[in-house]
Amino acid sequence: MEDWSGLRRIWLWALLLLLLPLFGLLVAVGLGEWEQSWQRLLLLTASVAYVGLLLAVAHLIRSQQQDWQERMSQAQEEVLNLTQELRRKADQLTTERDRAEFLHRSGAELTRSLEPRQVLLKILRRAVEAVHAERGSIFLFTPQGQPDEILLSEADHAQKLGPRSREILSRGLAGWVVRNRCGDIVNDTQEDKRWLNFPTDEMPTRSAVAVPFLRRGRVLGVIILLHSLPYQFSQEHQALLQEMAQQAAVCLENADLYTLAEEERRKLSAILRGTTDVVVVVDTDDNLLLANPAAERAFGLDPSRALGQSLAQILPHQRLMDLLGEARESNTAVSGELSTEDGRTRYGTASPISGLGWVVILQDITYLKELDRVKSDFVATVSHDLRSPLTTVRGFADMLSILGPVTPEQQGAVDKIRRAVAQMNDLIGDLLDLGKIEAGIDLEMEPCDIQEIAEEAIDSLQPRAELKQHQLRLDIQAPPPPVMGNANRLRQALCNLVDNAIKYTPDGGLIQVRVGQQDQQVLIVVSDNGLGIAPQDQEQLFQKFYRVNTPQTENIPGTGLGLAMVRSIVEQHGGRIWVRSRLGEGSTFTFSLPLAP
Numbered sequence: 001m002e003d004w005s006g007l008r009r010i011w012l013w014a015l016l017l018l019l020l021p022l023f024g025l026l027v028a029v030g031l032g033e034w035e036q037s038w039q040r041l042l043l044l045t046a047s048v049a050y051v052g053l054l055l056a057v058a059h060l061i062r063s064q065q066q067d068w069q070e071r072m073s074q075a076q077e078e079v080l081n082l083t084q085e086l087r088r089k090a091d092q093l094t095t096e097r098d099r100a101e102f103l104h105r106s107g108a109e110l111t112r113s114l115e116p117r118q119v120l121l122k123i124l125r126r127a128v129e130a131v132h133a134e135r136g137s138i139f140l141f142t143p144q145g146q147p148d149e150i151l152l153s154e155a156d157h158a159q160k161l162g163p164r165s166r167e168i169l170s171r172g173l174a175g176w177v178v179r180n181r182c183g184d185i186v187n188d189t190q191e192d193k194r195w196l197n198f199p200t201d202e203m204p205t206r207s208a209v210a211v212p213f214l215r216r217g218r219v220l221g222v223i224i225l226l227h228s229l230p231y232q233f234s235q236e237h238q239a240l241l242q243e244m245a246q247q248a249a250v251c252l253e254n255a256d257l258y259t260l261a262e263e264e265r266r267k268l269s270a271i272l273r274g275t276t277d278v279v280v281v282v283d284t285d286d287n288l289l290l291a292n293p294a295a296e297r298a299f300g301l302d303p304s305r306a307l308g309q310s311l312a313q314i315l316p317h318q319r320l321m322d323l324l325g326e327a328r329e330s331n332t333a334v335s336g337e338l339s340t341e342d343g344r345t346r347y348g349t350a351s352p353i354s355g356l357g358w359v360v361i362l363q364d365i366t367y368l369k370e371l372d373r374v375k376s377d378f379v380a381t382v383s384h385d386l387r388s389p390l391t392t393v394r395g396f397a398d399m400l401s402i403l404g405p406v407t408p409e410q411q412g413a414v415d416k417i418r419r420a421v422a423q424m425n426d427l428i429g430d431l432l433d434l435g436k437i438e439a440g441i442d443l444e445m446e447p448c449d450i451q452e453i454a455e456e457a458i459d460s461l462q463p464r465a466e467l468k469q470h471q472l473r474l475d476i477q478a479p480p481p482p483v484m485g486n487a488n489r490l491r492q493a494l495c496n497l498v499d500n501a502i503k504y505t506p507d508g509g510l511i512q513v514r515v516g517q518q519d520q521q522v523l524i525v526v527s528d529n530g531l532g533i534a535p536q537d538q539e540q541l542f543q544k545f546y547r548v549n550t551p552q553t554e555n556i557p558g559t560g561l562g563l564a565m566v567r568s569i570v571e572q573h574g575g576r577i578w579v580r581s582r583l584g585e586g587s588t589f590t591f592s593l594p595l596a597p
Contacts, residue, residue, distance in 0.1 A: 116251045117151065117158045124153050124223065127244060131209070131237040133225035139165065139174055140221045143256045164198060172196040173210050174222045181219060183211030183238050183245075188230040209233040211241045215249035223248075278346065278362035281353070286311045286324065289357065298340040298362070317341075323350045324358055326576065326592075329518075336576055338362070345369045394421045445573075447482040447596040448490060450522055454515050457494040461502065468507045472498070475514040480522045484596040485573045493569040496562045497526040497589050503556050505530030505586070521575075521592040529586040538579055542567040566591070 120138055128136045138151040140158070149158040150165050161169075169175045173194045177183060186208040189195035195208065205226045213221035223245055227233070272279055272292040278299075281290035288306050296303055299315050306314045312321060319338035327334040327350035335349045346362035353359055397417045400406060406414065458474050465472040483490075494513070501511045505528045514525040531552050533541065540546045545560040547553070570577045570591045581587035 116248070116255050117149070119251075120248060121151050121153075121155075121157070123244065123248070124151055127223070127241060128153050128225060130240065131225055131233060132227075133209075133232070134227050135203070136223065136225040138221055138223045139169060140252075141219060143260075145218065164200070168196060169222075173208060174224060177210045177212050177222050178219050181212055181214060181217075183209070183242055185209045185233050185235070185238055187233075190230075204228050206230040207232045209238050209241060211238060211245045213245045213249040213252060215253045220249050220252045221245075276364060278340070278348075278360075280311075280315075280360045280362075281357065282311050282324070282360075283357035286357075288314060295362075298342050298344065298346070300341055320348065320360065323348055324360065326350070327352065327358060334576075334578075337365070337571070394418065397421065445484050445486060448485045448487045450480050450483055450490070450515055450524065450593070451476055453487055453491050454494060454513055454524065457491050457498060458513060461495060461498050464499070465502050465511065468502060468505070468509070470502060470505060470508070471510045472502075473510070473512045475512060477516060480515055480517050482596045483522050483573070483593040485593060489569045490573070490593075493566045493591070494524060494526070496566050500562060501526055501528040501530065501587070501589075503558070504528070504553065517595075518592075520595050522595065523590060523592050525588060525590045527586065527588040532583040532585050533579065533581040533587055534583055538581060541579060542577070 117140070120140075124136050124138055128134070136153045139147060139161075140149045140151070142148045147161050147166060147169050150161055151158050169178065173184070173186060173192075173196075176194050186192045186195055189197075189206055189208065195205070205228065207227045207230050208224055210222060210224040212219050213223070223241060225233070225237075225241070272290075275292065276294055278295040279290070279292040280288070280295050283289055288309055288311050291299075291301055291303060291306060295301060299317065301314065311324075317338070317340075319336070323334055323336050323338070326336075331352060333349055333351040335347065337345060338348055339345055340362070344364050344366045347365045348360055348362040350358055350360045394417075397414050400414050401411070454474055454476070458472060462472055498511065498513065505511060509529050511526070511528045514523075514527075516523050516525075531550075533548060537548045541548075542563050544564045546564075547558060547560040567577050570593070573593055575591055575593040577589065577591035579587060579589050
């Protein structure tokens with residue numbers, strides 16, 4: 001608007017200047033001096049127009065010049081402000097770059113080392129330079145939280161804590177940081193009670209900054225930087241040290257974990273080297289991961305060539321592979337006996353290892369098998385020799401009532417003698433039978449129809465089941481293929497399992513026998529809803545003479561040899577037997593038999 005008003009005034013003056021010559025011309029015409037007046041008028045008009053134009057141009061130039069000067073002044077001020085802002089941003093970027101570079105180099109050095117103390121010493125010195133401190137120290141703690149060592153920026157290695165350092169950790173700034181689990185700045189040590197002065201101090205300290213090494217709520221260390229002048233540290237310095245301390249805490253924890261893992265590895269390695277048990281570990285693809293020296297001796301393995309190879313190729317042991325296969329199918333620990341190349345008999349257990357594969361542990365039971373054989377021979381001999389005296393006792397007990405009248409009390413005693421003799425005969429019969437089974441006597445093998453064997457066993461025990469009002473069922477979904485075995489022994493094993501189910505199931509129970517095929521095996525399952533078996537009893541259930549001793553079973557007759565005979569029969573046929581049971585819910589006995597070739 002101001003430019004427009006000035007321009008309007010210029011044109012008014014120019015118009016006035018043009019009107020003056022025109023007025024003079026009119027006066028000249030009136031006086032009769034037309035020609036001369038016209039020429040003069042033209043000259044005067046041109047002069048006036050030129051002068052007006054010059055005045056207008058001059059005014060415009062002056063106005064524009066003032067505007068340009070004002071704008072230039074504003075532009076210069078803005079450029080100056082931008083320059084200062086850019087310089088400030090550049091300083092901030094330089095600071096952030098130096099900080100990031102410091103943290104990156106510190107983190108890289110810490111992660112590359114599993115012995116962090118020398119690395120922490122380097123980082124301590126670099127931190128002293130980064131925050132313009134004069135010296136510094138780091139207190140380190142054990143994994144149990146006890147003060148252990150101190151690193152000094154002017155020393156070359158870690159040192160054990162002395163009385164001075166322990167007092168600082170007890171009453172000084174470092175102790176305050178440990179107790180409060182946070183860092184802090186001391187702007188002037190003369191005004192802060194947390195700072196301790198010692199007569200042996202060589203250099204005065206007026207300002208300090210300290211932060212803890214925190215990891216999972218545990219203090220692993222404390223870093224302290226010092227300066228001889230007050231007010232030398234800022235919040236930015238504390239934040240930088242805190243980030244470095246977090247990196248150092250992770251490194252210290254990893255180093256402690258590595259040390260602990262290495263110590264445990266050495267212990268495990270010593271155990272595996274020293275044990276006489278065979279230990280074999282395979283992955284999920286059955287590739288060998290570990291074999292201890294006992295395994296190398298037992299199977300003749302070369303560890304330099306065997307590791308990483310398929311177990312089936314380097315160790316063609318069919319029973320061991322079967323054990324692993326059974327464990328894989330059930331995804332539980334599976335046990336069984338096998339013989340190794342060194343002529344020993346071993347008891348093996350294959351167990352799953354979560355996320356890794358499978359472990360097989362074989363215990364040498366050769367001496368136990370020999371001892372068991374000697375014991376069995378002794379028991380068989382004694383049992384055979386006991387039959388004649390027992391027959392005599394039974395005969396005289398029967399003759400007592402013939403020889404003369406007996407009182408009711410005497411008859412009760414005679415009946416007890418007869419029952420005791422019958423139990424002894426049953427026990428002797430079981431012992432002799434078990435000895436024959438273990439010795440392989442009367443164990444001729446031929447293809448057998450397991451369905452027919454199961455039907456005969458059910459038919460023979462149906463009357464006993466009806467006496468206790470049990471439901472005895474046979475479930476065969478499809479006719480199973482024949483198995484190679486001894487029909488009489490297999491029938492004996494199945495009858496023993498069903499008879500136990502009848503005895504240990506309260507009246508009105510349900511007993512089921514299922515026969516089916518799984519891969520290259522026939523499975524026979526006997527289940528009931530009876531008393532059930534405690535876990536601690538299940539581990540010893542198939543041992544000779546072992547009986548479950550509970551108030552519910554104390555009046556149930558038995559010799560403790562039935563399940564031992566069943567296991568021997570199944571193992572003689574190349575199979576396996578196991579049990580799953582819960583107290584009060586019943587039991588399920590399962591045994592497997594290989595198919596006939």
